Amino acid sequence: MATEVIEKVESRSTYLNNGHTVKSWLLTLDHKRIGLLYLFSISIFFLIGGIYASLIRLELVTPEGDLLTPDTYNRVFTMHGVIMIFFFLIPSIPAVLGNFLLPIMLGAKDVAFPKLNLLSWYIFMLGGALMMYTLINGGIDTGWTFYPPYSSIYSNSEVTMAGVSIFITGFSSILTGLNFMVTIHTMRAPGLTWFRLPLFVWAHYATSLIQILGTPVIAITVLALALERTFQIGIFDPKLGGDPVLFQHMFWFYSHPAVYIMILPSMGVISEIIANSTRKRVFGYHFVAFSSLAIAVFGFLVWGHHMFTTSQSMYAGMVFSIISYAVAIPSAIKTFNWLATIYKGSVSFSTPMIYALAFLGLFTIGGMTGLFLSALGLDIHLHDTYFVVAHFHYVMVGGAIIGYLGGLHYWWPKMTGRLYPETLGRISAVIVFVGFNFTFMPQFILGYLGMPRRYYAYVPEFQVLHVLSSGGAFVLAVGFMLPLFYLAWSIKYGQKAPNNPWTAFGLEWQTASPPPTENFTYNPVVTTEAYEFEHVEEIRNAGKTGAIQTA
Amino acid sequence: MSDHTEHHIVSPKIYFAIFGALMVFTAITVAVARFDLASVWGPLNIIVAMTVATIKATLVVLYFMHVRYSSKLTQVIVIAGLFWLLIMLVLTIADYVARTGWPTPLGQV
Numbered sequence: 050m051a052t053e054v055i056e057k058v059e060s061r062s063t064y065l066n067n068g069h070t071v072k073s074w075l076l077t078l079d080h081k082r083i084g085l086l087y088l089f090s091i092s093i094f095f096l097i098g099g100i101y102a103s104l105i106r107l108e109l110v111t112p113e114g115d116l117l118t119p120d121t122y123n124r125v126f127t128m129h130g131v132i133m134i135f136f137f138l139i140p141s142i143p144a145v146l147g148n149f150l151l152p153i154m155l156g157a158k159d160v161a162f163p164k165l166n167l168l169s170w171y172i173f174m175l176g177g178a179l180m181m182y183t184l185i186n187g188g189i190d191t192g193w194t195f196y197p198p199y200s201s202i203y204s205n206s207e208v209t210m211a212g213v214s215i216f217i218t219g220f221s222s223i224l225t226g227l228n229f230m231v232t233i234h235t236m237r238a239p240g241l242t243w244f245r246l247p248l249f250v251w252a253h254y255a256t257s258l259i260q261i262l263g264t265p266v267i268a269i270t271v272l273a274l275a276l277e278r279t280f281q282i283g284i285f286d287p288k289l290g291g292d293p294v295l296f297q298h299m300f301w302f303y304s305h306p307a308v309y310i311m312i313l314p315s316m317g318v319i320s321e322i323i324a325n326s327t328r329k330r331v332f333g334y335h336f337v338a339f340s341s342l343a344i345a346v347f348g349f350l351v352w353g354h355h356m357f358t359t360s361q362s363m364y365a366g367m368v369f370s371i372i373s374y375a376v377a378i379p380s381a382i383k384t385f386n387w388l389a390t391i392y393k394g395s396v397s398f399s400t401p402m403i404y405a406l407a408f409l410g411l412f413t414i415g416g417m418t419g420l421f422l423s424a425l426g427l428d429i430h431l432h433d434t435y436f437v438v439a440h441f442h443y444v445m446v447g448g449a450i451i452g453y454l455g456g457l458h459y460w461w462p463k464m465t466g467r468l469y470p471e472t473l474g475r476i477s478a479v480i481v482f483v484g485f486n487f488t489f490m491p492q493f494i495l496g497y498l499g500m501p502r503r504y505y506a507y508v509p510e511f512q513v514l515h516v517l518s519s520g521g522a523f524v525l526a527v528g529f530m531l532p533l534f535y536l537a538w539s540i541k542y543g544q545k546a547p548n549n550p551w552t553a554f555g556l557e558w559q560t561a562s563p564p565p566t567e568n569f570t571y572n573p574v575v576t577t578e579a580y581e582f583e584h585v586e587e588i589r590n591a592g593k594t595g596a597i598q599t600a
Numbered sequence: 601m602s603d604h605t606e607h608h609i610v611s612p613k614i615y616f617a618i619f620g621a622l623m624v625f626t627a628i629t630v631a632v633a634r635f636d637l638a639s640v641w642g643p644l645n646i647i648v649a650m651t652v653a654t655i656k657a658t659l660v661v662l663y664f665m666h667v668r669y670s671s672k673l674t675q676v677i678v679i680a681g682l683f684w685l686l687i688m689l690v691l692t693i694a695d696y697v698a699r700t701g702w703p704t705p706l707g708q709v
């Protein structure tokens with residue numbers, strides 16, 4: 050990291066020192082502050098979800114179910130899934146990094162609807178409060194998938210309250226998506242045409258599309274479930290004249306694309322990090338941009354691959370299987386284009402780049418094992434085993450969370466105005482990578498050998514692999530906790546960050562670190578395409594003076 | 601629609617006409633409920649009900665929600681929303697149809 054001296058006076062007004070009261074934070078309309086509110090909230094949810102994950106891995110150290118009761122174990126893995134998915138992964142990159150960066154990357158002063166943006170955080174917190182109420186009342190035991198008839202009739206846990214919580218939280222996601230979409234359409238700086246947009250913005254556009262078009266369906270689905278539970282209206286329960294497979298259709302219509310809500314923004318982050326850490330324009334910019342949209346659209350056509358072992362017709366299964374294979378194409382386009390970008394680039398192995406490289410490897414494994422699971426025959430063997438668990442953790446943790454951490458480090462100097470300790474950052478990135486693989490690689494083997502998911506006891510032959518996995522989880526936890534501490538430490542004690550510590554390309558690096566409340570002290574005009582590193586000297590100067598008006 | 605229609609003001613006459621049309625369709629729904637159309641052809645009940653509902657919803661979206669007078673982009677978004685609903689319905693129903701044949705007594709689906 051370059052260590053330039055900044056000549057700015059200490060009293061410069063930034064979004065951080067523009068009001069210090071609690072009220073100035075809780076009633077803020079500043080997209081940057083709302084991003085930090087989200088950062089704070091989802092970090093807490095991540096910790097809670099992580100505690101549940103630790104309980105799961107502790108229970109599975111021994112073949113006998115000895116630490117938790119079977120019922121408690123059901124509640125523990127359900128709450129782990131529900132909290133991590135709906136309260137951490139879905140909001141993670143869009144609500145934190147997206148909120149903070151998107152308007153700045155567009156050269157705008159804020160999002161299109163700042164009040165709606167604040168409302169989305171309050172809705173999120175209301176949903177989160179109801180989920181905490183559920184948690185205190187013992188949580189739910191249905192699995193995060195809420196499959197009826199178990200969830201609608203038989204479960205005596207807080208399913209209705211959890212459903213209401215997810216219903217409400219969904220609206221915060223819709224509002225974020227709506228805000229981003231309108232902002233990208235209407236608030237781009239002069240000269241910032243669609244094909245000059247950073248790929249982070251393209252990825253968020255595609256994500257917004259899914260959030261707006263998919264989320265209402267999960268809301269309707271859990272609402273129908275709550276109605277069935279409360280008023281015995283037959284929708285999903287065969288006893289009442291309903292159909293449980295209908296629930297799975299509706300649930301996965303949202304929940305498969307939801308994976309792309311997690312992974313697409315992460316891909317946007319990876320594009321930015323790779324371009325700026327190799328000092329090259331992303332290879333095949335247009336292909337990478339459009340593959341985001343292709344993933345968003347085709348992602349809606351594959352949900353039946355979760356239902357190969359149900360009574361779903363085999364013809365539907367064949368169609369869903371083939372389209373699932375097809376959706377791997379845009380993902381592969383991105384991966385190969387990133388590799389081509391790195392090729393002959395001048396690569397710097399900063400913390401964000403280590404995360405980006407980890408993403409490339411882990412996401413490839415996650416994606417490729419997805420193809421195993423979309424094969425009609427092989428899925429019969431692997432369905433509901435640890436192979437599936439390993440697969441989606443490679444996508445959600447190895448893809449989404451790794452991208453989130455990479456992005457958080459990459460833009461941390463911009464967000465806080467402080468540098469984090471780089472060596473510690475690199476060490477913890479490597480710890481995350483090693484710990485992650487030790488946790489989940491054994492689970493592929495376990496699943497292939499026949500270890501079912503959601504079981505709290507298992508045959509003794511599986512113990513070695515389970516102990517490896519639990520040991521890896523401990524290392525992974527250390528890797529996740531380290532950034533929590535040194536990032537928090539850096540806010541107060543970190544070295545002051547220059548405006549453009551990476552000598553990176555992009556409007557966000559042309560404004561001060563941390564940015565002023567109005568983002569820019571001048572009106573940015575864009576005259577070049579994204580990632581044109583020939584202009585980087587001008588940008589470096591702009592970082593110092595804030596005077597230059599071109600990108 | 602072109603730009604100058606962005607602040608288009610709809611005359612009360614049109615609102616009342618649409619309101620009248622919605623009432624007429626409601627009356628049709630009530631009237632049809634008196635006959636068991638399933639005795640004519642299995643799925644006819646639901647076809648009539650859905651057709652009436654679709655026309656009413658379209659009128660509300662076009663006039664009461666001003667989509668007819670909105671920008672092209674707004675119209676594209678509305679159509680995209682409907683298209684996505686269609687994806688869900690078509691692929692889900694395709695599963696049921698491929699399992700049970702068509703036309704089925706829809707009560708069983």
Ligand SMILES: [Cu+2]
Nearest residue numbers: 305352354355
């Ligand atoms: Cu899926």
